[in-house]
Ligand SMILES: Nc1ncnc2c1ncn2[C@@H]1O[C@H](COP(=O)(O)OP(=O)(O)OP(=O)(O)O)[C@@H](O)[C@H]1O
């Protein structure tokens with residue numbers, strides 16, 4: 001299978017802190033790959049390093065066959081990467097509709113994708129004129145994902161979509177992500193192992209800034225020792 | 235509605251108190267005095283707003299406290315004056331300016347170029363310095379020898395004061411076109427171009443920016459346009475000068491306003507992209523930098539235009555006299571372009587007290603529309619909150635930063651040239667207005683756009699009312715005492731208003747609660 005994203009041994013510094021100390025992530029086209037690991041392991045930083053918000057100081061990020069590390073974030077994103085950050089980062093001073101429109105990369109993106117987005121998240125439809133602040137946590141998460149769907153993206157980086165959401169909404173979110181995976185590749189950071197194991201085909205475990213184990217999710221589910229050791233779950 | 239009332243009780247009470255104060259102030263004076271004072275307040279408020287809104291936009295998005303904002307206001311005034319009173323000087327400056335800018339237009343190309351060339355580590359360290367140094371040397375050698383027809387600060391007969399006076403009375407001093415004597419024309423032109431490219435390259439290396447993924451061809455187009463402008467203005471220098479001096483003062487004024495505003499914007503873009511940008515991670519240095527720029531700006535203005543204050547004539551459209559003037563109705567005014575008009579028996583100066591507030595309102599609405607209705611505005615509003623997320627959407631936030639800085643400085647420069655015919659030009663005109671603007675923002679809310687407008691108007695009004703009461707005095711109730719506020723009370727009163735409002739509403743009238 002073809003590799004859409006290949007992260008090779010990246011080292012990332014935040015200030016003087018050496019946060020990532022060798023992370024490798026290989027993402028096959030058309031799959032969902034989960035980044036797993038404890039709190040503070042470096043999962044978010046890995047996503048941010050891919051999109052260039054915390055550019056890696058060493059190593060390579062190869063996206064669709066081209067090295068993109070060191071380029072500016074907007075340049076990397078414009079190549080077709082959608083970023084759904086940890087705390088949703090909905091723009092408060094913008095309406096829900098504007099939160100979607102701002103993500104247009106080509107004029108008309110929003111109109112082209114509107115129906116698709118409403119099919120996926122029917123709730124958003126009646127919220128369009130509200131300000132970003134008026135949304136509940138679940139609605140904000142939907143909006144954050146929807147925002148990444150407005151432009152033509154081939155790769156979605158989604159950081160903890162289930163964080164702080166009620167079980168019903170998590171299920172809804174999972175269905176949406178599964179649907180999205182049909183057309184695009186997804187890198188998913190997920191603390192909830194149950195959610196991650198149901199969604200993802202592949203996984204990479206990050207531990208103290210290093211990728212320590214990777215493979216098929218099916219194998220990990222049976223590898224109780226690894227789960228216990230790296231994720232602390234049963 | 236009820237929740238709105240409850241949430242904003244303090245704000246509403248404060249506003250009501252201000253309104254009551256205002257009505258009380260109105261009761262104490264004659265109608266004609268009131269009209270004039272009100273309009274003057276709005277005029278000062280408008281100018282304050284032009285400075286405050288730009289400052290607040292820049293601070294909101296970029297987190298840069300641009301302490302040079304008042305100086306840039308002043309520079310706008312002086313640039314506008316130059317175009318208006320000495321079009322020949324302005325035309326002479328176009329060629330060298332276009333050349334100086336051309337190198338910087340190439341922007342992104344330099345980091346790409348730098349990655350193509352392989353050089354050793356020590357060379358890499360020396361090269362930026364060497365480039366910038368060479369560039370400065372070249373500029374320093376060519377610019378003083380470049381012929382520009384200009385006034386002479388040291389000689390009263392040829393000073394800006396005299397030229398202003400002559401322009402006002404409709405006669406222009408004969409000006410000899412400057413000629414290339416100390417340096418040959420091709421050498422000067424090519425030298426400036428080279429100096430600009432070297433300088434821009436060097437600065438780009440300092441900034442050590444990430445390389446763009448692809449070359450932006452638009453950069454070459456703007457480079458080519460600048461070269462073309464330089465060449466055309468060089469060739470057609472004399473005919474352009476003749477055309478400008480032949481224009482009516484109204485059109486010349488329009489051009490002066492445009493040139494001042496655009497120069498302000500261009501200067502802003504240049505300052506942001508070369509000086510401010512490397513310091514985003516060091517806010518304190520940034521503060522010191524803008525403070526230094528302010529001082530340097532004032533010195534430059536003193537060197538070029540001199541220390542003495544001078545006036546800028548008003549365009550003919552606002553300068554009519556005699557006959558039916560002061561006009562008593564609009565038709566009379568329109569027919570005679572009277573400089574004053576009678577409103578409720580008050581003699582109102584049309585340019586100062588009507589035109590400036592109108593421009594203020596137009597700018598207020600245009601910027602509001604820009605923020606609320608355009609994509610750029612959307613990006614600015616989003617960027618104020620979360621720059622990283624905007625960038626991660628594929629938007630070049632840095633370019634938006636440059637645009638906002640340019641916009642902010644452009645607004646200040648617009649304020650400057652508008653103020654020039656009413657306030658006159660002086661080295662200190664920026665400082666007093668900048669202080670006004672800071673107080674206005676503290677009152678209205680530091681990064682709140684409507685707040686900037688409200689604060690500016692309040693500051694303008696309170697100053698003008700205190701000044702007026704300084705003339706007519708306040709009758710203290712139940713006594714025979716008439717209290718006359720003295721001039722020092724004017725700045726004090728605005729500061730007092732600010733202190734009171736900040737005590738009640740720490741984020742200003744319309745500022746967001748943190
Ligand atoms: N701005 C920062 N300054 C200093 N250290 C930071 C900064 N941001 C992150 N870190 C550190 O980097 C490490 C990795 O952080 P990161 O957010 O990538 O972890 P994570 O795996 O996403 O954790 P979580 O599951 O809690 O989101 C943490 O130890 C964190 O403390």
Ligand SMILES: [Mg+2]
Nearest residue numbers: 043044045086
């Ligand atoms: Mg995280």
